[in-house]
Amino acid sequence: MPSSPTRDLPESTDLLGEVLHLLRLTGTLYCRADLTAPWGVDVPDLPEYMILQVVTSGEAWLEVADGEQVRLPQGSLTLLPHGSAHRLRSAPDAAVEPLFDLEVTRVSDLLETMTYGGGGAPSQVTYAVMRFDHVAAQRLLAQLPTVLYLRSLDDDWVHSTLNLITREAATPRPGGETVLTRLADVLVIQSIRAWLDTAPEARLGWLAALRDPHIGRALLAVHRAPEHPWTVAALATTADMSRSTFSARFTTLVGEPPMHYLATWRLGLARLHLATSPAPLHAIARRYGYTSEAAFCRAFKRTFGTSPGAARQPAPLPGQPS
Secondary structure (H helix, E strand, O other): OOOOOOOOOOOOOOHHHHHHHHOOEEEEEEEEEEEEOOOEEEEOOOOOOEEEEEEEEOOEEEEOOOOOEEEEOOOOEEEEOOOOOEEEEOOOOOOOEEHHHOOOEEOOOOEEEEEEEOOOOEEEEEEEEEEEOOHHHHHHHOOOOOOEEEOOOOOHHHHHHHHHHHHHHHOOOOOHHHHHHHHHHHHHHHHHHHHHHHOHHHHOHHHHHHHOOOHHHHHHHHHHOOOOOOOHHHHHHHOOOOHHHHHHHHHHHHOOOHHHHHHHHHHHHHHHHHHHOOOOHHHHHHHOOOOOHHHHHHHHHHHHOOOHHHHHOOOOOOOOOO
């Protein structure tokens, strides 16, 4: 059996840090909304997307599906990891209109502006609709709650980032889209990090497995070398556990057996590769551990319900033509 490519992994490896490093925002659409009270926007369910909202001036009220309303003062940041339906408005009782019925001005393919409201007290909200395409993101997002609030606004760098967003949103300049993209990366990751540090749910499931000193090493090995001909025995050796103990603990923490996890991880990476590269199908199959194109196609369709060829074109963002 070939030796493990990760035999000498250090015990101090920051596994969660590696996962966060894999997260990359893609397909981001930004909108700067200049709003005057009374105003209200009814945002539909967007299950394939993540929504980031920053109240850059004034205030807003957020209502999610459970009916709870939360006041968002200037400087507030909220992240809806699952694109859940919600309402954003100037006051708890303000009437709302469907998001896609509101008129916007398209500045570019990635940036639009909106002016809306009844002429009263002004507010400005900068929001982004985006995707995390990496398979690591899908695992992480599955454990995140409906809404994340970034409350550590006493941190100087968070204030600075929000100020930069406000400036870029208020006065579009050359390169502004790139700046907003990078700032969104920072704020999304910071929101997730704050949740990882404090939420009890972050100590469960896949995230708990990443923190486990043994199972985490096996996960890291798979993440770093998905093409390696892994077996349960090889992963158990990497984890410094017996085969039976490793298999049982992996399944308990992760929620699926090791080889099933390996297969879904490989196929998730392959689907992303298909959407971003013109490489031949047989080359992508080989890259992710499949010895034949036919076996890869069968596994892909069994997992995603569609052929690999259908994954070549990613879905358009909401409101954009397909």
